Amino acid sequence: MVGWAIAVHGGAGVDPNLPPRRQEEAKQLLTHCLNLGISALRSNASAVDVVELVVRQLESNPLFNSGRGSALTAKGTVEMEASIMDGAKRRCGAVSGLSTVKNPVSLARLVMEKSPHSYLAFSGAEEFARQQGVEVENNEYFITPDNVGMLKLAKEANTIMFDYRIPIAGYEKCAGLESSVKMNGLPISIYAPETVGCVVVDSEGRCAAATSTGGLMNKMSGRIGDSPLIGAGTYACEVCGVSCTGEGEAIIRGTLAREVAAVMEYKGLRLQEAVDFVIKHRLDEGFAGLIAVSNKGEVAYGFNCNGMFRGCATEDGFMEVEIWE
Amino acid sequence: MGWAIALHGGAGVPYSLPPERRQPREEALRHCLQIGIKALNSKMTPLDVVELVVRELENIPHFNAGRGSVLTNKGTIEMEASIMDGNTMKCGAVSGLTTVVNAVSLARLVMENTPHIYLAFDGAEEFARQQGVETVDSSHFITEENIERLNQAKEANRVQIDYTQPIYNDTKSETETPFANGDSQTGTVGCVAVDSNGNLASATSTGGLVNKMVGRIGDTSVIGAGTYANELCAVSATGVGEVIIRGTVARDVAALMEFKGLSLKEAANIVIHERTPKGTVGLVAVSAAGDIAMPYNTPGMFRASATEDGYSEVAIWSEPIIE
Numbered sequence: 001m002v003g004w005a006i007a008v009h010g011g012a013g014v015d016p017n018l019p020p021r022r023q024e025e026a027k028q029l030l031t032h033c034l035n036l037g038i039s040a041l042r043s044n045a046s047a048v049d050v051v052e053l054v055v056r057q058l059e060s061n062p063l064f065n066s067g068r069g070s071a072l073t074a075k076g077t078v079e080m081e082a083s084i085m086d087g088a089k090r091r092c093g094a095v096s097g098l099s100t101v102k103n104p105v106s107l108a109r110l111v112m113e114k115s116p117h118s119y120l121a122f123s124g125a126e127e128f129a130r131q132q133g134v135e136v137e138n139n140e141y142f143i144t145p146d147n148v149g150m151l152k153l154a155k156e157a158n159t160i161m162f163d164y165r166i167p168i169a170g171y172e173k174c175a176g177l178e179s180s181v182k183m184n185g186l187p188i189s190i191y192a193p194e195t196v197g198c199v200v201v202d203s204e205g206r207c208a209a210a211t212s213t214g215g216l217m218n219k220m221s222g223r224i225g226d227s228p229l230i231g232a233g234t235y236a237c238e239v240c241g242v243s244c245t246g247e248g249e250a251i252i253r254g255t256l257a258r259e260v261a262a263v264m265e266y267k268g269l270r271l272q273e274a275v276d277f278v279i280k281h282r283l284d285e286g287f288a289g290l291i292a293v294s295n296k297g298e299v300a301y302g303f304n305c306n307g308m309f310r311g312c313a314t315e316d317g318f319m320e321v322e323i324w325e
Numbered sequence: 326m327g328w329a330i331a332l333h334g335g336a337g338v339p340y341s342l343p344p345e346r347r348q349p350r351e352e353a354l355r356h357c358l359q360i361g362i363k364a365l366n367s368k369m370t371p372l373d374v375v376e377l378v379v380r381e382l383e384n385i386p387h388f389n390a391g392r393g394s395v396l397t398n399k400g401t402i403e404m405e406a407s408i409m410d411g412n413t414m415k416c417g418a419v420s421g422l423t424t425v426v427n428a429v430s431l432a433r434l435v436m437e438n439t440p441h442i443y444l445a446f447d448g449a450e451e452f453a454r455q456q457g458v459e460t461v462d463s464s465h466f467i468t469e470e471n472i473e474r475l476n477q478a479k480e481a482n483r484v485q486i487d488y489t490q491p492i493y494n495d496t497k498s499e500t501e502t503p504f505a506n507g508d509s510q511t512g513t514v515g516c517v518a519v520d521s522n523g524n525l526a527s528a529t530s531t532g533g534l535v536n537k538m539v540g541r542i543g544d545t546s547v548i549g550a551g552t553y554a555n556e557l558c559a560v561s562a563t564g565v566g567e568v569i570i571r572g573t574v575a576r577d578v579a580a581l582m583e584f585k586g587l588s589l590k591e592a593a594n595i596v597i598h599e600r601t602p603k604g605t606v607g608l609v610a611v612s613a614a615g616d617i618a619m620p621y622n623t624p625g626m627f628r629a630s631a632t633e634d635g636y637s638e639v640a641i642w643s644e645p646i647i648e
Contacts, residue, residue, distance in 0.1 A: 090571040096542075097446060117534075117541045118567040122421060122446040124540015222448015223441045224420075231549040231573040252442050253414040255549035258573045259580075266584035 002205040003315035004041040005299040008033050008054055008198045010064040012246040012289030014307030014323055023323055025063060030311040030321045033057045037200065038313055047200040047208035047241065048086040048109075055082070055105040055210045058196035062144050064309070066196045067103060069144050070214020072151045073221045078142040080104045080214050081228040083119075084112060087207035087236035087295075094228040097122035100136040101129045105212045108228070110134065119228065147217070154218040195227050197234070197243030201293040203315070207241035209234045209257070216248070226251035231258035239264050240271060242292040246305060250286020254278075260292055270294070275302040326615040327633025328365040328520045332357055332378055333619070334388040334627030335512030336563040336607030338641050342625075347641065350627055353385045354639045358629040361516065362637070371518040371526035371559070372410045372433075379406070379429040379528045382514035388627070390514040391427060392466050394532020396475045397539050402466045404428045404532050405445075405546040408436060411525030411554035411613075418546040421446035424460040425453045429530045432546075434458065443546065466532070478536035513545055515552070515561030515609060521633065523613035527552050527559035527575070534566065544569035549576035557582050557613055558589055564606035564623065572601050578610055578618075593618035 008030055037054045045053070059067025059082075070078045082104035083094035093112025096119075101107050110132050111120050120128050129136060197211040211234045213227040225248035226233035235242045235257030242257040250256075259282050263274045271294035279290070279302035289303025291310060299312045311321040334354055361378045369377070383391025383406075394402050406428035407418035417436025420443075425431050434456050435444050444452050453460055515529035529552045531545040543566025544551035551562045553575030560575035569575075574596055581592035589612035597606055597620040607621025609628060619628045624642065631637035638645040 085571075092571050094542075115538060116567075117538060117543075118570050119542040119547075120538060120540045121542055122540055124538055127539065220439065220441060220444060220448055220452065222444045222446055222451070223439075224418075224443040224445055225441075229443075229547055229549075230570050231547070231576060235573075249442050252548050253409075253416055255553075255573065255576045258549060258576055262577070262580040263584060266580060 001203055002201065002295065003297040004201060004203045005293045005297050005312070005314040006034065006037045006041060006050065006198070006200045007291035007293060007299050007301060007310065007312040008037070008058070008196070009243065009245055009289065009291050009301070010058065010196050010309030012303045012308035013287055013305040014309065016306060026309050026323065027321050029061055029063050030309060034311040034313055034319065034321065037198065041200070041202060044203065047202040047206045048084065050200045050202065051198040051208045051210040052084060052105055052109050054198040055196060055212050056103045059103050059105060059212055064196045065214050066212040068142050069147070070142050071217040071219070072143065072147050074218050075221050076148070076151060077221070078139055078214055079221065080142070080212070081224060082108045082210065082212035083228040083230060083234040084108045084210040085208065085230060085234050085236040085241070086112070087238055087241055090237050092118050092230045094119040094230060095121065095125045096224045096228045097222070098125055098129070099139045100126060102135040102137050105210050107132070107134055108210070118230070142214070150217055195233070195245040197245060197291065199236070199241040199243050199291050199293045201241065201295055201297060205295045207236045207239070207293055207295055209236040209241035209243045211243045231255045233257060235261055237261050238295060240292055240294045242290055244288055244290040245308070246288025246303070247286045250283055251288050254282040254286065256282060256288060256290060260290065264294070271296070271298040272300040275300045278302070279304050326521060328518065329611045329615045329617050329630070329632045330358070330361045330365060330374065330516065330518040331609035331611055331617050331619055331628065331630035332361065332382070332514070332516040333561065333563055333607065333609045334382060334514050336621045336626040337512055337604070337623035338625030338627060340624055340642065342641070350387050351639055351641070351646070353387055354627055354629040357381045358631055358637060358639065361518065362631050365518065365520065365633070371520050371524050372408070374518045375516040375526045375528040376408060376429055376433055378516040379514060379530050380427045382516070383427050383429060383530050386468050388514045389512055389532045390530040393468050393471065394466050395535040396467065396471050398536045399539055400472070400475060401539065402463050402532060403539065404466070404530070405542060406432045406528070406530035407546045407548060407552040408432045408528040409526065409548060409552050409554040409559070411527070411556055411559050414555055416442055416548045416552070418443040418548060419445065419449045420542045420546045421540070422449055422453070423463045424450060426459040426461055429528050431456070431458055432528070442548070445542070474535045513551070513563035515563060517554070517559040517561050517609055517611045519559065519611045519613060519615060525554045525556070525559035525611065525613060527554040527561045529561045544574070549573045551575060553579055555579050558610055560608055560610040562606060562608040563626070568601055568605045572596070574601065574606060574608060578608070582612070589616040590618045593620050597622050
């Protein structure tokens with residue numbers, strides 16, 4: 001028997017000028033989600049159930065970029081994606097291109113458990129959603145006024161934009177445009193963390209991970225990022241569970257989530273060492289962050305960019321919710 | 326060291342494959358190998374070479390990619406591909422293509438002409454039109470053989486990678502090796518290459534699984550699963566997509582080399598023989614040092630390889646035909 005551990009994230013790469021009120025809101029939501037997960041763990045829920053439960057909560061809240069509150073494509077629509085992985089037997093499920101499914105992470109789970117495949121996308125995934133009877137909404141449900149505003153700005157800047165949470169007025173006031181802090185080529189003030197995720201190890205030592213996102217603001221329709229890609233944005237096996245966030249390209253080519261597990265398995269590193277190693281050596285010029293748990297009840301996180309919305313807790317009572325270093 | 330190249334036309338080939346089906350495929354492998362050899366001899370970069378060879382494999386209807394792609398459960402075509410440059414580790418991937426003649430080339434355009442790595446379905450088709458790549462009516466890709474395969478699969482009510490062998494278990498379970506019988510005449514196509522400077526590249530392309538659900542994405546377009554290249558090696562995998570995804574097969578070969586200091590052959594063998602269930606996976610790989618590995622745990626795998634010193638082979642089962 002192992003002490004359980006849980007970590008959640010709401011994305012890596014945070015504007016240092018993010019208004020305090022927004023920071024508070026984010027921390028409250030993370031705390032709330034963490035507590036949900038903790039309750040579930042205390043009643044012996046399995047790791048994969050807990051990660052799904054927590055990510056559903058994050059998706060339903062428009063504060064972060066997933067589910068409701070997802071960033072918008074260049075066409076002003078929402079295309080959501082998610083993946084989930086159950087470390088015990090490395091079962092996995094992923095979805096992309098969802099436009100009406102209220103909780104993408106749950107559909108990913110259904111792909112894992114109720115289909116002969118691991119990954120379904122676009123109209124095929126939507127069809128499967130209807131067959132499975134999951135909750136659906138019109139695409140408009142997922143679109144928030146903030147994001148509509150952000151998309152406009154992004155188009156004006158004619159660039160892929162990440163930050164959906166800085167209100168337009170705030171954007172004008174943001175000194176960050178002159179800042180040298182950049183993410184994916186953009187000043188940090190118009191970059192925003194673009195994913196939510198959760199990793200859990202339960203008291204049986206089983207690890208699981210789940211990640212969900214609306215993707216990049218102003219992305220091309222059909223663009224798939226790292227979040228639904230097993231080994232990139234999400235990975236879980238016997239030794240650990242990992243969920244990543246940040247620059248999708250860097251995460252994909254670095255197969256970041258898998259990397260943490262690989263150095264643990266093949267180099268014998270412990271969790272924190274593995275996380276540090278991967279963040280330090282696997283990102284080159286890319287910016288990203290990740291959260292991870294190990295089958296020994298450890299929890300760890302790392303990021304090489306400016307801040308990451310995160311929270312973690314372990315059975316022995318440790319709990320922290322933070323944004324900055 | 327000189328250049329090296331390896332290519333595959335899919336893992337899981339039944340021993341019972343009759344000569345009239347075997348020969349055209351052997352010829353095709355030989356033909357594609359020659360194209361790759363010529364290209365490398367004329368100093369084409371590995372990235373260009375793997376794209377060129379995979380384009381050729383896509384155009385050949387005997388393999389499950391491009392023309393000759395297997396069909397979804399609705400009798401439609403949905404093709405996917407990915408490509409990766411070991412030097413820069415830039416990569417590109419596409420899924421859900423229905424009219425693009427060469428999926429691998431579109432994947433390369435995603436890599437080079439967009440800020441993204443991966444485009445799929447309508448968005449990818451739209452991008453194809455913007456880029457002016459060759460597109461045709463979807464019927465171009467459909468072959469009689471594949472219509473027949475789909476019919477058989479539907480009769481057996483199974484997802485399968487082969488038309489000849491019935492699958493005994495049609496629910497997906499964790500310990501299942503659904504294709505233990507596991508033969509397939511087709512699976513995927515792929516190519517890996519290294520030049521004399523140690524530059525590596527990999528590309529993979531497929532029509533997917535027979536009778537797959539519309540929208541199903543397999544390993545072929547997932548970087549780290551079906552395709553991977555870095556400074557140490559380049560890998561292209563084939564077989565049961567779901568197994569390759571959860572096993573991050575292509576990445577694992579490189580990871581074993583990097584973190585455990587194993588040779589290419591050792592690493593590839595471990596991944597194929599110890600880390601994936603029997604009857605599910607094969608791969609081709611080359612290393613920066615010019616080594617080649619082509620292990621598989623299925624009855625056979627369509628494959629071919631060559632090195633600059635003049636060695637070349639084409640093989641399906643364990644006895645290679647040394648050319």
